[in-house]
Amino acid sequence: MSNFITGIKENNSIIIIETNGYLNNTGGDAIATIVYEKIDQGHSKFLINLGNTKIVNSIGVSILIEIIEKLQSVDGKLGYYNLAPIVSKTFTIMGLTKYSTVFESEEQAVNEI
Amino acid sequence: MKKPVVELKLPIIPNMELIATQTAEVISRHMNLTDDQSSEISMAIIEACINAFEHSKVENNVFIHFIIEEASLVIKVIDQGIGFDKTNVEIPKIENKIGTNERKRGWGLQLIQELMDSVEFESNDEGTTVTMKKNINN
Secondary structure: OOOOEEEEEEEOOEEEEEEEOOEOHHHHHHHHHHHHHHHHOOOOEEEEEEEEOOOEOHHHHHHHHHHHHHHHOOOOEEEEEOOOHHHHHHHHHHOHHHOOEEEOOHHHHHHHO | OOOOEEEEEEEOOOOOHHHHHHHHHHHHHHOOOOHHHHHHHHHHHHHHHHHHHHHOOOOOEEEEEEEEOOOEEEEEEEEOOOOOOHHHOOOOOHHHHOOOOOOOOOOHHHHHHHHOOEEEEEEEOOEEEEEEEEEOOO
């Protein structure tokens, strides 16, 4: 596991990935590696806890767009929770919220994704 | 009176943009900007630095000037790279990127323009200067 990924857990068949630090290209790649492995194992719903990721760049977020595209091919879903305001704003500007969902909490995310 | 200016010189090394964001946070606190304003400035600097790094040769540096004005913070990100023609940069849309062969990247200028109060680009074959302004009272 990379330093950026601090945890991977499963709840109701939903894979929850926890991150820490800067979501840049290497952070995005670390998330993608896990998601693609789990897709191969049959999973299709993913949540990312970004509570400890207060800063992102557009390259890292672009990798999330690649993940969304991949998930569309397996009728999957991607969601996030615990977003810092600037991360949420960045996701909105880039349009991620049209194809994935921002939740307020893990409980809401697990129940509604 | 001469405006206070903070100047940084960054080598082209991965994640050096975070040095600029840390400097921006200190200046934002000095200017009593809100946390949201500070975060927006940091994000815009990250994107401007990434563009500057990509357009520059490894042996070049990127220069960042923070100009503290009475009612605004002006940030200049200056590279010595190959330059670009802004008229050739299309506004990215996620609808055009998902399910197509269009590259997923290319959001930097859009983010900078959305997050800052004004942005100007000067570019030629000797480099690019991005001048971004955040007004204090927004």
